[in-house]
Amino acid sequence: MTPDGPPVPLSEHELAAALEREGYFADEGLCTAVHLALRLSRPLLLEGEPGVGKTEVAAVLSRVTGLDLIRLQCFEGLDSGQALYEWDYPKQLLQVRVAESRGQDVGELYREEFLLRRPLLRAVQDERGVVLLIDEIDRADSEFEAFLLEFLGDFQITIPELGTIRARTPPIVVLTSNRTRELHDALKRRCLYHWIAFPEAGRERAILRAAVPGLEERAAEGLVRSVQRVRGLPLLKRPGIAETVEWARGALALTDGGSPWPTALRRALGLLIKDEEDTRLVLTHAPELFDNA
Amino acid sequence: MPGPVGLAAGHLWAFLAALRGAGVATAPPKQADLLRVIASSPPPGPTKLYWYARITLLQDIGDLPAFDRVFDTWFRYGGQEPVPPAAGDDGEAPSPNGAGQDDPPALDALPGDGVEASALSTYGRREFGPAGDERRPVMAALRATWPAVLPATPSRRRRPSRSGDRLDIRHAWRRAHRHDGEFIELRRLARPARPRRLLIMVDVSGSLRLHTPDLLRLAHTALRAAPARTEVFTFGTRLTRITAALAHPHADRALRAVSGQVTDADGGTAIGTALAHFLANPRFVALARGALVIVLSDGLERGDCAPMVRATARLARLSHRLVWWSPLACSPGYRPVTRAMAAQLPLLDHLGGVRDLPTGLTEVRRLPAVLTAPRHTAARRWPTPDPRDPQ
Numbered sequence: 001m002t003p004d005g006p007p008v009p010l011s012e013h014e015l016a017a018a019l020e021r022e023g024y025f026a027d028e029g030l031c032t033a034v035h036l037a038l039r040l041s042r043p044l045l046l047e048g049e050p051g052v053g054k055t056e057v058a059a060v061l062s063r064v065t066g067l068d069l070i071r072l073q074c075f076e077g078l079d080s081g082q083a084l085y086e087w088d089y090p091k092q093l094l095q096v097r098v099a100e101s102r103g104q105d106v107g108e109l110y111r112e113e114f115l116l117r118r119p120l121l122r123a124v125q126d127e128r129g130v131v132l133l134i135d136e137i138d139r140a141d142s143e144f145e146a147f148l149l150e151f152l153g154d155f156q157i158t159i160p161e162l163g164t165i166r167a168r169t170p171p172i173v174v175l176t177s178n179r180t181r182e183l184h185d186a187l188k189r190r191c192l193y194h195w196i197a198f199p200e201a202g203r204e205r206a207i208l209r210a211a212v213p214g215l216e217e218r219a220a221e222g223l224v225r226s227v228q229r230v231r232g233l234p235l236l237k238r239p240g241i242a243e244t245v246e247w248a249r250g251a252l253a254l255t256d257g258g259s260p261w262p263t264a265l266r267r268a269l270g271l272l273i274k275d276e277e278d279t280r281l282v283l284t285h286a287p288e289l290f291d292n293a
Numbered sequence: 294m295p296g297p298v299g300l301a302a303g304h305l306w307a308f309l310a311a312l313r314g315a316g317v318a319t320a321p322p323k324q325a326d327l328l329r330v331i332a333s334s335p336p337p338g339p340t341k342l343y344w345y346a347r348i349t350l351l352q353d354i355g356d357l358p359a360f361d362r363v364f365d366t367w368f369r370y371g372g373q374e375p376v377p378p379a380a381g382d383d384g385e386a387p388s389p390n391g392a393g394q395d396d397p398p399a400l401d402a403l404p405g406d407g408v409e410a411s412a413l414s415t416y417g418r419r420e421f422g423p424a425g426d427e428r429r430p431v432m433a434a435l436r437a438t439w440p441a442v443l444p445a446t447p448s449r450r451r452r453p454s455r456s457g458d459r460l461d462i463r464h465a466w467r468r469a470h471r472h473d474g475e476f477i478e479l480r481r482l483a484r485p486a487r488p489r490r491l492l493i494m495v496d497v498s499g500s501l502r503l504h505t506p507d508l509l510r511l512a513h514t515a516l517r518a519a520p521a522r523t524e525v526f527t528f529g530t531r532l533t534r535i536t537a538a539l540a541h542p543h544a545d546r547a548l549r550a551v552s553g554q555v556t557d558a559d560g561g562t563a564i565g566t567a568l569a570h571f572l573a574n575p576r577f578v579a580l581a582r583g584a585l586v587i588v589l590s591d592g593l594e595r596g597d598c599a600p601m602v603r604a605t606a607r608l609a610r611l612s613h614r615l616v617w618w619s620p621l622a623c624s625p626g627y628r629p630v631t632r633a634m635a636a637q638l639p640l641l642d643h644l645g646g647v648r649d650l651p652t653g654l655t656e657v658r659r660l661p662a663v664l665t666a667p668r669h670t671a672a673r674r675w676p677t678p679d680p681r682d683p684q
Contacts, residue, residue, distance in 0.1 A: 032344040039333075040326055040349075047354060077447050079484070081459070089460040093476070100474065142583050143449055179354075180668065182582075182610040188352040189320045195354040236639070236672065277673065 010038070015064075024053070024060040025199070025206050033194035034061065043152045043173035045137075045188065048196035051240015054176040058133035061172060068126070070171075071133045072119040074140035080147045084157055086116040110161035120151050121165070129169035137187075138177040145187045152190040201228055204244060211245045215252055219261055223248055226265070227272070229289050235278045247272040265290060305331070308367040312350065315359045319350045339368045355607075419558040421506040421548040428507075431650040432514050432544065435657060439518035442660040444585055444613060445486035457481030489613055491515060491523045492581050494571075496590030497555055498529040498562040504620045504648050505558065508589045509551060511653040513544050524580050528567035528590075529557035534577075562593060564633075565600030572607050585664070586612040589647060591621050598633035602640075609640040614664055617671070618656055622646035629675050641671035 010018065012035045019026050019034075026034070034057065037044035046054040062069035072083055092109045099106040117125065123132040137145070151157055155167040175191060177183060199207065201224050208220045215223075224244070231238045239247075250268035255261055266286065273279045282289065305328070312319055327349040336342040343364055351360055424432065453461060461480035469476045493512045497505050512525045516539050527533045538550040552558070571577045586608055594601045609615045619634075621627050623646035629638050638644065643663040645656040 028340070029344050029348070032341070033348045036326075036330060036345070036348055040329065042326065079447075079449065087462070089462045092462060093460075093465075096474075141446060179610065181612075182353075182607065185318070185352070189323065192326070192348050193351050193353070194348055195357070234639070236669075 010035070010064075018064045019060055022060045022063050023210050024056060025203050025210070026057075027199070027203060030057070030194060030196060033192060037174075037192050038172065040192070041155075041170040043175055043191040045175045045177065045183075045191035045193050046196055047177045047179050047193070049198065049238060049240065050178050051242050052196045052198060053241055054196055055133065055135055058131055058135075058174040058176075061174065062131040065131065065172065067128060067172065068130045069133060070119050070123050070130050071135060073135050074137050074144070076139060076141060078140045078144055080144075082118055083120055083144070083147060084118050084151075085121045085159060086118065087161075088114045088116050112162065115159075115162075120148075121157055123171040123173075124151070124155060124157050124165055124167045126171070127168060129167075129171055131172045131174070134173065134175045136178060137175050137183065138180045142181065142184060145184050149186055149190065152187065198228075198231055198238070199241060201225065204228075204241065207241060208245065208248055212248045212252060215248055220248070223251070223265065226289050230272070230282060233281055233285065235273070235281065236275050237278065239272045243272050243274075262290060304367065308346075308363065309350075311363045311367060312360065315363050317350070317356045317360050317363065318352065323350050323352075342368060418556060419505075419552055421509065421552055423545045424510060428510065428650055431654055432510060435511065435514035435650065435654055436518045438654065438657050439515050442657055442664075443491055443519060443522075444489045444664050446489055446583070446613075447484040448487035449484070451482035452485050454481055454483035454485070457483030459483075488519065488522050490580060490584035491519060492584045492586045492612075493523065493525045494568075494586070494588045494590070495525065495527045496529065496562070496564065496588075497527045497558045499559045500562065500591055500593050501620060502559050506548065507649045507653070508647070509539070509548055510544055511589070511647070511650060513539055513547050516540060517542065524584075526571065526577075527551070527555050527558075528564065528571075529555075529560050530563045530567070531557050532567045532570045533557070562595050564590060564592070564594050565598065565602075565604055568604035568608065569600055572604055572611075578611060581608060581611040583611075583613050585614050585616070585660075587616045587618060589618045591619050592617065592629075592634045592637070593631065594633045598636060601633050602636045605637040606640050609642075609669070614642040614668070615640065616643045616645065616660070616663060617641050618645050618647035618653075620646070620648035623648045623652055638672045638675060639669060642666070642668055644671045644675065 012031060015035050015038075016026065016031045019031070033044060033046075036042070044057075046057060048054055058071075059069060061067075087110065092114050095109065095114070096106050115121070119132065123130050134148070137148075152173065155170045156164050158164045204224045204227070205220050208215060208224065209217075212220075227239060227244050227247070247265075247268055250271040251261070251264040254264035254267055259267060269279065269282065273282055309319065309324055327346055330345050330349060331342075336345055346364060347357075347360065351357065451457070451459065451461075453464065459482045461482045464480040465476060465478070468478060468480065493515060495505070495508050495512055501508070509527075516523045516525060516536065520540065524534070524536050525539050527535055533555050535551050535554055538554045539547045541547040541550060571581075588608075592601075605615070617637075619627075622629075622644060627646070629635055629644060634644075643659075643666075645659065647653045647656050
């Protein structure tokens with residue numbers, strides 16, 4: 001593989017600034033990870049708890065680089081016909097019929113015009129290169145990972161009837177996983193790996209500032225402190241960044257309606273915690289969680 | 294690598310070797326990635342180098358503590374031996390095969406054949422005795438129930454079918470040849486359901502003494518019902534694969550064969566070590582991947598329960614569903630409040646009570662509901678212990 005991969009040769013600082021302009025506040029580890037993925041032309045495997053912004057990385061990268069985003073959402077039962085390519089059988093049969101009625105030779109039935117392009121093949125064939133997001137790979141069955149290996153290793157797809165199709169411009173590939181199951185070593189070996197942790201307080205405040213205009217600095221500080229404490233509880237689902245933002249928006253809307261800030265925070269709790277048992281647990285700890293928030 | 298970099302390069306190679314030594318697997322292409330990055334843009338300081346190395350080399354967040362330790366040794370303390378990590382070195386621990394040189398797991402001291410005893414274990418063989426007539430109807434019912442409750446997944450290989458979702462154009466085309474190229478009938482392909490594997494792990498330690506024979510009989514009915522896709526292991530102080538021994542059609546003969554193989558029956562408990570041993574073997578890991586995993590154990594771990602919880606967490610990630618059947622959970626007053634059970638309850642998909650064959654039958658019949666429910670919801674059936682007081 002040649003190291004001339006990156007379509008947009010950004011330095012790491014430029015990359016961080018560009019991400020921030022698009023409203024994505026990445027820490028040093030994530031910046032380095034994205035930068036290396038671009039420079040080495042390697043797929044980037046992102047793991048982390050739900051709601052830390054794994055999927056968003058691909059969307060932001062597509063805006064930063066100006067390349068199209070192709071998304072493959074994984075699910076149980078996903079197969080190669082839905083992810084790579086499939087032959088368009090009805091079209092082939094029609095072709096046979098047409099040739100028959102005109103008395104012509106049918107010709108080759110397995111050629112490109114009868115190919116249905118699924119996300120991975122589209123990513124390989126795009127001349128400009130694309131950002132390909134393979135989302136929640138842990139939801140697909142573990143057998144499905146085998147279909148990805150050739151693509152992730154060499155950015156190529158082999159179709160038995162046609163031969164090997166290799167990407168002219170290597171796509172930028174981002175895989176995400178919630179780590180609900182363990183991925184095969186063979187897949188992990190082909191990717192750069194980064195674990196996105198929950199953001200530390202300073203970065204979460206920056207995200208809030210950008211996402212919720214009109215939120216006072218002191219209020220944001222208290223709110224972030226509360227969220228970080230809530231994450232320390234043994235919850236079934238710990239709140240992610242999206243939940244923090246929603247909570248801040250909700251509470252802000254309630255204060256506009258006349259509620260004082262701490263009350264507004266408690267009333268909007270349903271936006272932060274989305275599970276009955278978790279809510280009960282948070283409420284039993286409410287005084288220590290929400291004091292001076 | 295040329296001239297002035299030579300010294301640094303030597304250091305780097307030694308670092309990579311140390312990582313291997315600490316059990317952090319790094320494939321050669323990943324090492325090449327790191328060297329390419331460093332060669333094309335030398336890192337200005339250890340922090341940047343850390344991120345370069347971590348992102349290119351690390352494959353699993355579970356390996357991070359081991360990775361950090363090695364990195365600190367080689368790049369943050371000038372290559373000297375670091376201060377040994379504190380006793381309660383918390384955070385997520387390295388994978389079992391990477392447990393590091395500082396504390397080899399007890400099982401590493403065992404010879405590979407697993408026949409000789411460790412310091413922990415007592416050498417115990419045990420005859421399990423005949424099943425008796427009263428058990429036969431329940432065992433027959435179990436054998437009849439298992440096939441209906443085991444999960445399936447769509448096969449990757451399509452087969453001819455009347456109601457498939459895809460045209461079998463090759464087949465249709467071949468048939469058309471017989472009629473001068475006229476398509477008389479279309480053929481279809483479908484993805485038939487392929488059964489998932491079933492992995493049963495039976496605790497044979499002393500605390501389950503009364504229940505062990507029935508738990509093994511329960512495993513026997515599963516193995517009889519689905520012989521090709523069921524695997525059975527026992528664990529006490531060590532791990533034993535008993536699938537072959539248990540395969541005899543007659544339960545009593547099968548149990549006799551098992552008692553010849555299991556040498557740690559009625560001894561101590563080292564669930565964490567036994568499970569870690571299981572997970573360190575890639576061939577065993579493949580058996581758990583995507584399988585329905587059933588652990589029959591009371592979860593009473595002696596000493597530190599952290600290795601057991603870690604092993605359970607990995608088992609939960611590997612499996613399709615992880616079900617824990619405990620004889621203790623049969624009693625109505627049972628609460629999963631021992632440290633180990635409380636810590637791993639959020640990882641389980643179901644915690645049920647099984648102490649003999651009838652309770653086993655009840656739980657087997659409950660499996661379909663477990664298989665359709667969302668994952669990691671065992672905690673919902675059991676009252677949450679107060680997090681501030683975990684005992």
